[in-house]
Amino acid sequence: MSFEKKLENAKKVLEELSNPEISLADGMKKYKDGLELLKEATKMIEDAKLQYMTLQNEDKK
Numbered sequence: 001m002s003f004e005k006k007l008e009n010a011k012k013v014l015e016e017l018s019n020p021e022i023s024l025a026d027g028m029k030k031y032k033d034g035l036e037l038l039k040e041a042t043k044m045i046e047d048a049k050l051q052y053m054t055l056q057n058e059d060k061k
Helices: 003-017 024-059
Strands: none
Touching: 003 024
């Protein structure tokens, strides 16, 4: 799944969590799912940053 799709899905989870009629069990599951999406998106950013820095260092040689 792409970075953009992960963020889009995390936004949907946040919207669902805003629903006052959501049950506690469903809310906790969605919260956990949202955290996992954000964790994966953060890892994708960190990997891209590392790749960028590696490329920059290679260009300086």
